[in-house]
Structure formats: C-alpha cells, structure tokens
Amino acid sequence: MDIKRDKYLNDLVNRMHNGMIKVVTGIRRCGKSYLIFNIFKNYLLGQGVAASHIIEIELDQRKNKKYRDPDIILDYIESLIEDDEQYYILLDEVQMLREFEEVLNSLLHIRNADIYVTGSNSKFLSKDVITEFRGRGDEIHIYPLSFREFMQAYDGDMYRGWAEYVVYGGLPLTVTMKTEEQKINYLTNLFKETYLKDIIERHHIEKKQELEDLVNILASAIGSLTNPPRIEATFKSVIQSTISLNTIRQYIEYLEDAFIINKANRYNVKGRKYIGTPLKYYFEDVGLRNARLGFRQVEETHLMENIIYNELRGRGYSVDVGVVEKRGTDEYGKEYKNQLEIDFVANLGSKRYYIQSAFSMPTEEKRIQEKASLVNVNDSFKKIIIVKDVVNVTRDEDGITTMSIYDFLLKENSLEL
Numbered sequence: 379m380d381i382k383r384d385k386y387l388n389d390l391v392n393r394m395h396n397g398m399i400k401v402v403t404g405i406r407r408c409g410k411s412y413l414i415f416n417i418f419k420n421y422l423l424g425q426g427v428a429a430s431h432i433i434e435i436e437l438d439q440r441k442n443k444k445y446r447d448p449d450i451i452l453d454y455i456e457s458l459i460e461d462d463e464q465y466y467i468l469l470d471e472v473q474m475l476r477e478f479e480e481v482l483n484s485l486l487h488i489r490n491a492d493i494y495v496t497g498s499n500s501k502f503l504s505k506d507v508i509t510e511f512r513g514r515g516d517e518i519h520i521y522p523l524s525f526r527e528f529m530q531a532y533d534g535d536m537y538r539g540w541a542e543y544v545v546y547g548g549l550p551l552t553v554t555m556k557t558e559e560q561k562i563n564y565l566t567n568l569f570k571e572t573y574l575k576d577i578i579e580r581h582h583i584e585k586k587q588e589l590e591d592l593v594n595i596l597a598s599a600i601g602s603l604t605n606p607p608r609i610e611a612t613f614k615s616v617i618q619s620t621i622s623l624n625t626i627r628q629y630i631e632y633l634e635d636a637f638i639i640n641k642a643n644r645y646n647v648k649g650r651k652y653i654g655t656p657l658k659y660y661f662e663d664v665g666l667r668n669a670r671l672g673f674r675q676v677e678e679t680h681l682m683e684n685i686i687y688n689e690l691r692g693r694g695y696s697v698d699v700g701v702v703e704k705r706g707t708d709e710y711g712k713e714y715k716n717q718l719e720i721d722f723v724a725n726l727g728s729k730r731y732y733i734q735s736a737f738s739m740p741t742e743e744k745r746i747q748e749k750a751s752l753v754n755v756n757d758s759f760k761k762i763i764i765v766k767d768v769v770n771v772t773r774d775e776d777g778i779t780t781m782s783i784y785d786f787l788l789k790e791n792s793l794e795l
Contacts, residue, residue, distance in 0.1 A: 381523065381530050381550065383413055385692070389518045390418050395464070395492055396516065399482055402496040404520035405637040405662050406572055409550050410496040411436070411470050413520060418494065422466055431465045433458050438471040448477045452484055455491075462490055469495040486514060519637075521692045522663045523548035525685065525787040536784055544681050545673065547665020565669035573666070577632050588613075588621050592629050596639060596659050597670045601680040603644075603699075605655035606630065630659075637662050642687065645698040645723055647732075647755055658699055660687045678766070682783060683721060683735040686764060689787055690733070695724040700732060702754045718751035724793075730759040731793055737766050739780075752778055762786075762793070771795045 386402075390413075393400050402410045415434060422432055433455055435445055445451040459465050467485060472478050472495040485493050523531075525543055531553045532539045546552045546561045549568075555561045574589065583589055595612055596604075606626045613619040613626075633639045640660050644653040661667035664681050690697045700720030707713050722733040732755055736748040752761040753776050763780045771781045779795070786792045 381409075381527055381553075383409065383417060383520075383527060386413050386518060386520050387417050387421060390494065391421065393516050393518070397486075398514050398516040399486065400492075400494045401515050401517045402494070402520055403517055403637070405522065406576070407549050407551060407568065408520055408522045408663075410520055412550070414468050414470060414494055414496055419468065427464070427466065430458075431463055432468065433465060434468040434470075436470040437474040446475050448475065448481045451475065452481060455485065456488075459488065459491065465491045467491050467493045469493075471496065473497050483514075521548075521688060522665075523550055523553070524689060524692050526790070528553060529788065536788065540784070544664065544678055544685065545668055545676055547663040547668070549663055549665060552665060561665075562669070562673060565665050566672075569666050569669050573636060573638055577636055581632055583629075583632075585621070585625070588619060588625070589629055589632075591617055591619065592621075592626065593633065593638075593670055596630075596633070597661065597667045598675060600660055600667065601658060601683045603656035603658060605657065608656065638666070640687075640691065642697055642699045642722070644701050646701050646703070647720070647723065647757075648703060652698075653701060660684045662688065664688075679737040682737060682764075682766060686733065686735050686783075686786070687722065690722060690724045693726075695726045695729075695731075698723045698725075700751070700755075702751050704750075704754050718754060720751045720755070732759060732761045734761075734763045736763050739763070739765060739767075749776065749778055752776075760793070 390400060390402075402414060404410050415436070419432060419434065423429065435442055435451070435454075437446055445454060455467060465488075469475070472482070475481055482493065482495065485491060525540070525548070528543050528548050529536060529539050532542065534542075546565065549565070552561050552564065555564065574586075574593070577583065578586055578589065591613070592609065595609055606623055609626050610621065610623050613621050630639070634641065638661065640662060642658045642660065644655075644657055645651075646653055661684060664684050667684070668676055668681075687697055700723040702718045702720060704716045704718055705713065706716075720732050721735045722731075724731045724733060732752055734748055734752060736744075739745045739748055748763055752763070755761065761776075761778045763778060764783055764786050765780060766783050768784065769780060769782050771779065771785060773779045781792065781795060785795065789795065
C-alpha cells in the first residue's frame with residue numbers, strides 16, 4: 379500500500395539544511411516512521427543522494443539496542459561520515475536513546491549533517507521539544523490519514539469510503555484490514571494497551587479508572603461545549619466519583635499532550651478576543667473516539683464536525699469556535715442580545731475562513747438557522763457551510779458558499795472554490 383503524504387514530505391523538504399533538528403511528532407501509529415524511512419528517504423535517493431550518505435537507525439529495533447547508549451551511537455554515526463558531502467541522519471523513536479537531548483545537541487555540531495528524528499508522543503512531546511531544543515528544534519506534526527489520503531488506499535467509491543472513514547478513522551493500518559472485527563479489535567486494544575498505558579506509566583497515574591471514565595465523557599461530548607467544572611458535575615452525578623477539579627484538568631492536559639484530543643477555544647469575532655470557558659474538545663482520530671465508546675455512539679453529525687476540525691488542523695490552520703453577538707428589538711420593543719455560534723474560525727497567516735458544519739439543510743428554515751451566525755459577521759472573510767449532501771458549490775446573495783463534505787475533503791483547494 380503506497381499512500382502519498384505530500385504535505386508532510388513538503389514540510390520536510392522545505393526545512394532541509396536549516397541548521398535545526400527536524401522533529402516529527404504525532405499520535406502513535408499515525409505514520410511517522412513511514413514518512414521518514416520510506417517517503418522522505420525515497421525523495422532523497424531520487425534527488426541523487428547516495429545511500430551511504432543516509433544514516434538511518436530505528437532505535438526500537440532489538441538489533442539496534444546497543445545504539446541506545448549515547449556514546450556508542452555518536453561514535454557509530456561519526457564513523458559513517460567519511461567526506462565533506464551532505465549527510466542525512468534519520469533516527470526513529472529517539473526517546474529510547476539515553477540522554478537523547480545531549481546526543482542531538484552533539485549531532486548539531488556536525489557541519490555537514492542534516493538531522494531528522496521521530497519520537498513517541500508519550501515521552502517526546504511537542505512541549506519537550508520546545509523546552510529542550512529552544513531555537514534549535516523544528517517540529518512537524520503529522521496527523522492520521524486525511525480522507526483524501528485514505529481514499530488513495532481504499533478500494534471503493536467515496537460514499538462507501540466516507541461510511542468507513544467516519545466509523546474507523548484514519549490510522550493507516552485500519553485501511554489494510556479486511557474485516558470490521560479486525561478494525562474494532564485493533565482500535566480498541568490500541569487505545570487501552572498503548573495510548574492510555576503510555577499516559578499512566580509516564581505520569582504514574584494511580585486512579586486509572588477515573589482516567590478511563592474521563593476519556594469516555596470527552597468522547598461522548600465531541601462538538602459540545604464543556605469545561606472541567608461541568609465534567610466534575612458529570613462525575614458526581616453519573617459516576618458517583620469524587621474526583622477533584624484539579625485532577626480533571628491535569629488528566630485533560632495529559633490527553634492533549636499525547637495528541638489524543640485537541641481543544642477549540644471560543645473566540646468573540648466582533649470583540650476580537652478569546653472567551654474563557656466553556657470550550658470544545660475533538661479527537662485526533664474519530665476511529666479511536668468510536669472505539670472508546672464501543673462503537674455505540676456513531677453520530678454522523680458530530681463526527682463530521684470532528685473530521686472537518688481535523689482537516690483544517692491538518693492543513694495548518696489554527697481553529698477556534700466563533701461567537702457572534704446579535705442585538706435587536708423584539709415585537710414588544712424590548713432590546714435583546716443573543717450569542718450565535720460559528721462552528722469554526724480557521725486562521726492561517728492573513729487568511730481566515732468562517733465555517734459551519736451543517737449535516738443537512740432540508741428546509742429553508744434550517745438553511746436560515748445555519749446561516750444566522752455567518753450573516754452577522756461584519757467582515758469580508760469567506761463564509762462556508764459544509765453539508766453531507768452531494769451539492770454543487772454555490773454562493774448565495776449573502777456571499778455564503780455552500781459545498782459538500784466530499785468537495786471540501788477531497789479537493790486540495792476546496793476553501794477557494
């Protein structure tokens with residue numbers, strides 16, 4: 379199975395020879411190793427780089443156990459650099475290397491070496507990169523397969539592909555599995571035996587059941603506004619647990635650090651300021667989210683919203699939940715003020731898009747409802763409604779574009795349509 383991940387390859391190519399350590403982060407099993415040792419290595423070979431000038435060490439391999447010693451690996455790498463030509467050092471699962479920070483800093487002093495590493499999110503997080511390699515580490519975050527990448531490997535049309543993707547998500551191995559039973563078992567076990575186990579071991583968590591309960595609460599609440607106090611109330615009323623507010627906040631931070639969930643803060647569009655809480659949480663992979671709930675709560679409306687959020691993040695946008703205040707006077711002459719929500723405000727440099735996820739708009743009343751927040755935004759940035767139905771891309775008299783989820787996900791320039 380050959381899945382092109384051109385965005386991430388371009389991210390690496392654009393950072394070549396920049397004097398920094400290129401650090402590929404991401405949730406486990408999302409394809410970090412494949413990106414470095416297959417896609418990027420093949421690119422280097424295609425550019426005429428000699429194989430002898432590509433030094434690759436997979437530190438999680440038993441045969442490479444000796445290279446987890448900092449002095450041995452440094453001596454080995456230096457012994458392979460025999461001339462003044464450019465060398466490329468590719469290290470996988472670098473957190474398994476003892477004193478890896480010192481080793482990487484030593485490698486930076488090799489004048490003709492360009493360094494690329496991957497790290498397991500449980501021990502090698504983006505915030506660790508910032509702390510340890512301030513000014514010398516350049517992070518490339520890789521996500522599970524987008525729907526467009528997924529369809530490269532899926533044997534079927536886009537409608538069946540969507541039905542598969544919305545349930546089992548985009549972890550690369552799930553695409554190769556032939557049966558639903560295989561996929562369900564893989565995702566369920568992966569979450570429990572790898573992701574949660576990593577967090578528990580890394581942070582020495584004793585209240586394991588409370589962590590699992592929190593994950594389930596967040597999984598049930600995707601697309602809904604929430605915050606730690608609300609979650610605490612759920613623990614007390616539903617689970618009869620006395621978990622503290624601080625513990626909830628800490629556990630949520632652990633889940634974010636492990637790239638399992640991401641948060642979308644609320645942003646007052648007219649006031650141009652962030653609102654504190656509540657906020658929304660989305661899962662990095664919807665298949666993992668569904669696995670946590672035993673594939674019992676597969677609400678396509680909320681999952682579509684999660685997938686749109688992930689797509690925007692994967693394209694490099696920062697994504698917030700928009701809030702627009704609407705003021706008016708009712709039929710009795712009384713003034714009112716309503717807060718309307720925009721699902722996503724996506725920003726990248728000077729670009730901004732306001733995006734509404736509307737599963738369907740079968741009636742004019744529903745269309746007016748979905749447009750309400752967008753028509754109250756008083757700026758010229760593009761406003762888009764994404765629907766599940768197959769429709770032509772249209773723009774109405776209010777300048778609002780409507781497109782199908784398939785056009786949005788499958789066309790690289792969809793935001794410009």
